[in-house]
Amino acid sequence: xxxxxxxxxxxxxLECLSEKPMHPYEISATxxxxxxxxxxxxxxxxxxxxxxxxxxxxxxTAQHTTREGRxxxxxxxxxxxxxxxxxxxWLSELLSTPTREYTSxxxxxxxxxxxxxxxxxxxxxTRIVALRIELGALxxxxxxxxxxxxxxxxxxxxxxxxxxxxxELDFVQDLLTRIRKGTLGGSKLWRRTHExxxxxxxxxxxxxxxxxxxxxxxxxxxxxxxxx
Amino acid sequence: xxxxxxxxxxxxxLECLSEKPMHPYEISATxxxxxxxxxxxxxxxxxxxxxxxxxxxxxxTAQHTTREGRxxxxxxxxxxxxxxxxxxxWLSELLSTPTREYTSxxxxxxxxxxxxxxxxxxxxxTRIVALRIELGALxxxxxxxxxxxxxxxxxxxxxxxxxxxxxELDFVQDLLTRIRKGTLGGSKLWRRTHExxxxxxxxxxxxxxxxxxxxxxxxxxxxxxxxx
DNA sequence: ACCCTGATACTCGACTTCGAGTAATCGAGT
DNA sequence: ACTCGATTACTCGAAGTCGAGTATCAGGGT
Numbered sequence: 090x091x092x093x094x095x096x097x098x099x100x101x102x103l104e105c106l107s108e109k110p111m112h113p114y115e116i117s118a119t120x121x122x123x124x125x126x127x128x129x130x131x132x133x134x135x136x137x138x139x140x141x142x143x144x145x146x147x148x149x150t151a152q153h154t155t156r157e158g159r160x161x162x163x164x165x166x167x168x169x170x171x172x173x174x175x176x177x178x179w180l181s182e183l184l185s186t187p188t189r190e191y192t193s194x195x196x197x198x199x200x201x202x203x204x205x206x207x208x209x210x211x212x213x214x215t216r217i218v219a220l221r222i223e224l225g226a227l228x229x230x231x232x233x234x235x236x237x238x239x240x241x242x243x244x245x246x247x248x249x250x251x252x253x254x255x256x257e258l259d260f261v262q263d264l265l266t267r268i269r270k271g272t273l274g275g276s277k278l279w280r281r282t283h284e285x286x287x288x289x290x291x292x293x294x295x296x297x298x299x300x301x302x303x304x305x306x307x308x309x310x311x312x313x314x315x316x317x
Numbered sequence: 318x319x320x321x322x323x324x325x326x327x328x329x330x331l332e333c334l335s336e337k338p339m340h341p342y343e344i345s346a347t348x349x350x351x352x353x354x355x356x357x358x359x360x361x362x363x364x365x366x367x368x369x370x371x372x373x374x375x376x377x378t379a380q381h382t383t384r385e386g387r388x389x390x391x392x393x394x395x396x397x398x399x400x401x402x403x404x405x406x407w408l409s410e411l412l413s414t415p416t417r418e419y420t421s422x423x424x425x426x427x428x429x430x431x432x433x434x435x436x437x438x439x440x441x442x443t444r445i446v447a448l449r450i451e452l453g454a455l456x457x458x459x460x461x462x463x464x465x466x467x468x469x470x471x472x473x474x475x476x477x478x479x480x481x482x483x484x485e486l487d488f489v490q491d492l493l494t495r496i497r498k499g500t501l502g503g504s505k506l507w508r509r510t511h512e513x514x515x516x517x518x519x520x521x522x523x524x525x526x527x528x529x530x531x532x533x534x535x536x537x538x539x540x541x542x543x544x545x
Numbered sequence: 546a547c548c549c550t551g552a553t554a555c556t557c558g559a560c561t562t563c564g565a566g567t568a569a570t571c572g573a574g575t
Numbered sequence: 576a577c578t579c580g581a582t583t584a585c586t587c588g589a590a591g592t593c594g595a596g597t598a599t600c601a602g603g604g605t
Contacts, residue, residue, distance in 0.1 A: 093563095093590085096592085097419070097421065097424035097425075100424065100428060101424075101427075101428060104428045104431050107431065107520075108520040108521075109519075109520055109521055112554080113554080113555080114553065114554045114555070115554095117554095118552095125427050127427075128419065128423045128424055128426070128427040129419065129424050129427060130592095132592080132593060132594065133554090133556090133593085134556090134557085134591095134592065134593050135591080135593070136555095137555070137556080138590090138592080139591090142591085162554085162555090163553095163554070163555090176431065177432065180425060180428055180431055181432065181436070181440055183421050183424060183425030184422070184425045184426075184429070184432075184437060184441060184444060185440040185441070185444050185447075186443075186444065186447060187422070187444060187447050187451060187485075188421055190418070190420050190421065191325070191356065191357065191358050192418050192481075193325065193411050193416055193418065194411065194412070194415070194477065195356045195477055196325035196328065196329075196356055196357050196411060196474075197325075197408060197411030197412045198412075198473045198474040198477050199329075199355075199356040199473075199474040200328060200329060200332045200353075200408055201473060202470055203332050203335065203404065203405070203408055204405065204408055204412075208409070209412060212409055212413040213412060213413070215413040215414075216413050219414060219415050220415055223415060237537055238536065239537045240502045240503025240506060240507075240534050240537065241501050241502030241503055242429070242430055242501060242504070242507050243430070243503065245426045245427075245429060245501075246423045246424075246426040246427040248488075248492075249422065249423055249426050249488055250423060252484050252485075252487070252488040253420075253481060253484055253485070253488075255484070256480050256483070257415075257480075257481070259480070260476075260477055260480040260481075264476075273469050273470060273473075274468045274469030274470060275468025275469055275470030275471065276470070278468060278470070279468075279470050291337075292335075292336040292337055293337055306468050308466065309465055309467045309468065321560085323592095324561080324562085340584080341584080341585080342583065342584045342585075343584095345584095346582095346583090358562095360562080360563060360564065361563090361584090361585070361586090362562065362563050362565095362586090362587085363561075363562055363563070364585095365585070365586080366560095366561065366562075367561090367562095370560090370561085390585090391585090
């Protein structure tokens, strides 16, 4: 009964089965044609193990297995009452409760000091181009949805992604100009560190006297008692 | 040589070791005091297996193992040249190349139709409160960083999270008012579907004649040939 | 009649992730 | 002198993730 609620694919499976009984492959096809694989990671390996785990938890049950010719047999699953309750409860939690998300850009930014500022500026330039392209594609997709008169209800998630992408683009553009203008707090220290390391000085040597090597900006890097 | 570059914790390990040789526990302590565990998921199990895998790939090497008293032995690792190159290359990739991120809210929104609109509105209300609290905490943390004169360079990632959280809050607030006012495309269909299901009608019955049961909005749900 | 592409439907096992568990030491208080 | 919680330092196994691989069949072209 280890209901860990980790993989949202399991939630999508419950949602599909709450419409009608299906076999796993049909679930994957349904999610695909509805474009949900854009928002929920779907791959076969996970799908089948997730289904198995839901069955083990009693949230779905295997209805029957059919076999046509000598093709692999299809096991059709039905949602149980417990499964329906879990669907509603889990989805409620997803909507009501923000959770710490670890994005790759956040990870990258947290280690950004490991590359010299000029290189970082170039990399962010590249990212901006890629982001613009992605945003363009998203907007085109939204136009197509509108032409098909698909109610917004079924593509809220892409509006959300649009909002996040726009925020990312704005942030990165702002960050880039601050790096280029040197108005980002710590710019000098950042540049100086990489100059010294390029000259062969070790991290330990620099940190033995940060203020001496890097300037006043580095005073905050000293242990608190030594900050005079 | 299965360089899968999945877990950013491995990147953080490389970054730490590029400063000086350390043993795994020291790496974890370092990341913690620098607040990087906010941005990079860190737990012991993963840490040790990630370190082992880096060693297997030749990106780091075990320098020596020391033992004090009868305490568990500590294995100190050093970064190799290949490791230094990998650090720079991987970090460059993270900064320059956006990757599809699967957030839990996006997953939730993509299945939002499974709950009735009034319930969803309440859940989003709850989320807004939680988001405000989280934003408040983040702002307080930023103030403290500023008081300590910590250069911005070392907390860019929290500025980024701030930007994302703000975007999420704005989006959710806007979505909520659209749901409440009924201006979200598909509102009627959404409400009607849940009324019918509450009366015991099955999904299949509804979908047998969507326009009849749900109104004109549902025409786009028909296969394209039948949209007359 | 034959081939070839693409869809159908799943299986397998190597690799990762996770967090509780273990076990020793340090230091602050009583 | 003692004890109790915090810190140090890692281990282990159950569970989950991933994507390439397998095998069958349908339909269209040649």
